[in-house]
Amino acid sequence: MNFSEIKEINSLGRNIFSIRFNALEEAMPGQFLMIWVPGIKEVPMSISSMDNGFEITFKVYGEATKKLSEMNVGDRIFYRGPYGKPYPEPVGKTAYVAGGTGLASLKPLINKHGGDVYIGARTKDELFLLDSNFHISTDDGSMGFQGNVVDLFLSIGKVYDTIYVCGPEIMMKNFYDRAGRKYGKNVYFSLERLMKCGIGICDSCSINGFRVCRDGPVFSYDEISMMDEFGVKRRTESGKIELMIKR
Amino acid sequence: MVSISTRVGKRKIEEPVMLASGILDETSGSILRSLESGAGISVTKSIGTEERKGYSTPIVSVIKTGMLNAVGLANPGIDAFLEEFTEVEKKDRIAVSIFGKDSEEFSYLAKRVEEAGFGIVELNLSCPHVQGFGSEVGQDPELVEDIIAEIRGKTNLQIWAKLTPNVTDLIEIARAAEKADAYVLINTLKATGVDIYSRNFLLSNKIGGYSGPGIKPVALRAVYDVFRETGKDIIGVGGISDWSDAIEFFLLGAKAVQVGTGIYYEDYAIFRKINEGISNYLEQEKFSSLDEIIGLMVRK
Numbered sequence: 440m441n442f443s444e445i446k447e448i449n450s451l452g453r454n455i456f457s458i459r460f461n462a463l464e465e466a467m468p469g470q471f472l473m474i475w476v477p478g479i480k481e482v483p484m485s486i487s488s489m490d491n492g493f494e495i496t497f498k499v500y501g502e503a504t505k506k507l508s509e510m511n512v513g514d515r516i517f518y519r520g521p522y523g524k525p526y527p528e529p530v531g532k533t534a535y536v537a538g539g540t541g542l543a544s545l546k547p548l549i550n551k552h553g554g555d556v557y558i559g560a561r562t563k564d565e566l567f568l569l570d571s572n573f574h575i576s577t578d579d580g581s582m583g584f585q586g587n588v589v590d591l592f593l594s595i596g597k598v599y600d601t602i603y604v605c606g607p608e609i610m611m612k613n614f615y616d617r618a619g620r621k622y623g624k625n626v627y628f629s630l631e632r633l634m635k636c637g638i639g640i641c642d643s644c645s646i647n648g649f650r651v652c653r654d655g656p657v658f659s660y661d662e663i664s665m666m667d668e669f670g671v672k673r674r675t676e677s678g679k680i681e682l683m684i685k686r
Numbered sequence: 687m688v689s690i691s692t693r694v695g696k697r698k699i700e701e702p703v704m705l706a707s708g709i710l711d712e713t714s715g716s717i718l719r720s721l722e723s724g725a726g727i728s729v730t731k732s733i734g735t736e737e738r739k740g741y742s743t744p745i746v747s748v749i750k751t752g753m754l755n756a757v758g759l760a761n762p763g764i765d766a767f768l769e770e771f772t773e774v775e776k777k778d779r780i781a782v783s784i785f786g787k788d789s790e791e792f793s794y795l796a797k798r799v800e801e802a803g804f805g806i807v808e809l810n811l812s813c814p815h816v817q818g819f820g821s822e823v824g825q826d827p828e829l830v831e832d833i834i835a836e837i838r839g840k841t842n843l844q845i846w847a848k849l850t851p852n853v854t855d856l857i858e859i860a861r862a863a864e865k866a867d868a869y870v871l872i873n874t875l876k877a878t879g880v881d882i883y884s885r886n887f888l889l890s891n892k893i894g895g896y897s898g899p900g901i902k903p904v905a906l907r908a909v910y911d912v913f914r915e916t917g918k919d920i921i922g923v924g925g926i927s928d929w930s931d932a933i934e935f936f937l938l939g940a941k942a943v944q945v946g947t948g949i950y951y952e953d954y955a956i957f958r959k960i961n962e963g964i965s966n967y968l969e970q971e972k973f974s975s976l977d978e979i980i981g982l983m984v985r986k
């Protein structure tokens with residue numbers, strides 16, 4: 440377990456925060472950390488920047504993220520990692536399709552390589568790290584295109600050589616079904632699944648024999664095509680398989 | 687290639703390296719992946735009568751000499767487990783690990799496992815960190831004897847009894863488990879660890895099980911003692927991370943081995959690497975089969 444002093448903490452939107460801290464480890468875009476909030480729990484978080492220490496960007500969902508959002512500059516943050524396979528380098532014209540906090544995982548890649556960014560959220564207040572060039576969608580129409588980010592991507596209809604997708608699994612499945620085959624080989628998806636160990640031994644993040652923490656979190660279109668549970672079924676904390684609620 | 691096939695109880699096993707219970711074996715996809723990676727048999731995560739969420743994170747911590755874990759017997763419960771595994775192929779190479787609090791629960795689970803088409807149960811009499819289960823059951827010789835007799839009476843399953851090293855007299859427990867077809871030795875050692883900067887325990891449950899390279903000498907001693915005293919079939923487990931570790935277990939009497947924490951270091955490739963290493967060793971040392979070295983140092 441490592442720890443470091445928090446250098447910066449920012450509020451980016453409704454219940455969305457970023458924390459920056461010093462780190463000596465090397466990391467690549469797409470990798471994640473296990474952030475430990477002692478006395479509460481340990482949670483996986485994408486590294487949203489790896490220049491000048493590490494940065495994480497998160498939305499407050501429950502106890503762990505709430506406690507993180509209340510931390511102060513100078514407090515200690517505990518973590519292990521980085522873990523997981525990074526995004527491959529882009530080739531040619533590149534697009535990034537993000538849902539909600541999925542943008543955090545794509546941010547280092549966007550900053551390094553540029554390209555077109557499509558970002559969707561439920562409502563305006565949940566959008567963050569915006570840039571005037573981004574294509575924006577909101578479910579309620581409070582900003583940008585009204586609808587989901589896959590609808591937005593398809594409505595613009597531009598053609599790309601490499602596409603990175605990160606967001607809720609249902610949204611990624613939607614992208615896979617409607618745009619995946621057209622782009623095939625050069626589409627990469629970054630998955631989020633319940634994780635306990637983060638190091639590939641407990642099986643809680645597995646999807647059709649692929650461990651999101653060690654074989655992923657980034658998977659190619661071809662790998663995703665081998666996962667019939669993708670966007671359909673998930674595992675609860677006990678390991679029980681269940682249908683994802685809404686489609 | 688020298689044959690590395692072995693036999694445990696009534697079961698012939700082509701590759702003597704198995705996947706240990708609790709590591710990458712909760713989901714059917716992962717079980718199949720280990721079998722395709724060269725595990726002779728894969729043992730499932732321990733399954734109980736009811737669904738259990740397990741402990742909250744952190745559930746594992748990598749330490750200098752291995753790993754601490756307190757997963758807390760997370761499992762979907764026998765109904766959901768069987769529902770998922772009913773359609774799975776290669777059932778003959780899957781051993782189902784079960785845990786319960788008494789002989790009634792154990793024999794109920796064993797019957798369900800048999801009805802679903804499996805042939806081997808591994809009894810978790812040894813998990814060190816859950817109240818009322820595992821090693822708490824496995825420390826009581828009468829209860830152990832009772833559990834095995836019940837399962838023996840009610841099923842035709844091959845019974846593997848996984849014992850805890852966390853007892854003063856392992857031989858006493860082994861004798862109580864004598865009606866099993868094989869012993870599995872050992873489960874993790876009861877242990878803990880501290881993060882000195884947050885001044886917290888490394889595991890949310892505080893107490894957990896110690897596995898990995900650091901426990902190999904303890905596991906070897908357990909195999910040696912129990913083989914010498916009982917001569918029964920033993921599956922050795924604890925700290926195996928390469929083929930030479932496995933050979934040590936064979937020489938002291940193990941008929942097969944299991945690998946758990948080793949997967950953290952070597953990933954799925956560990957099964958093929960160990961299988962090949964065993965075969966090369968036998969050839970170089972001029973043995974004609976694995977059988978020849980099993981218990982070699984004890985028989986002398």
Ligand SMILES: Cc1cc2nc3c(=O)[nH]c(=O)nc-3n(C[C@H](O)[C@H](O)[C@H](O)COP(=O)(O)OP(=O)(O)OC[C@H]3O[C@@H](n4cnc5c(N)ncnc54)[C@H](O)[C@@H]3O)c2cc1C
Pocket residue numbers: 471482483484485486495496497498499500501502503504505540543544630631632633634656
């Ligand atoms: C590889 C990986 C990378 C991740 N990266 C990020 C990241 O960069 N930023 C980030 O904000 N989160 C990220 N997550 C998700 C993050 O781990 C969870 O937000 C965190 O575990 C929540 O913990 P908590 O204790 O605050 O909430 P909990 O108490 O665990 O959850 C409270 C409630 O919110 C729901 N919930 C929790 N997380 C999510 C979610 N992600 N989406 C929808 N509902 C949720 C739960 O189901 C529950 O109902 C990542 C997850 C993975 C697997």
Ligand SMILES: Cc1cc2nc3c(=O)[nH]c(=O)nc-3n(C[C@H](O)[C@H](O)[C@H](O)COP(=O)(O)O)c2cc1C
Pocket residue numbers: 640641706707708709731732746753755757759783810812813848872873874896897898899901923924925926944945946947948
């Ligand atoms: C994360 C983890 C979970 C485990 N879960 C179980 C379990 O559910 N049932 C069981 O009988 N043993 C369980 N064990 C013990 C292992 O099967 C094995 O006996 C022990 O780890 C020693 O072997 P190793 O050093 O190769 O890991 C678990 C071990 C680990 C590390």
Ligand code: FES
Pocket residue numbers: 633634635636637638639640641642643644645650651652653
């Ligand atoms: S979180 Fe444990 S295997 Fe991925």
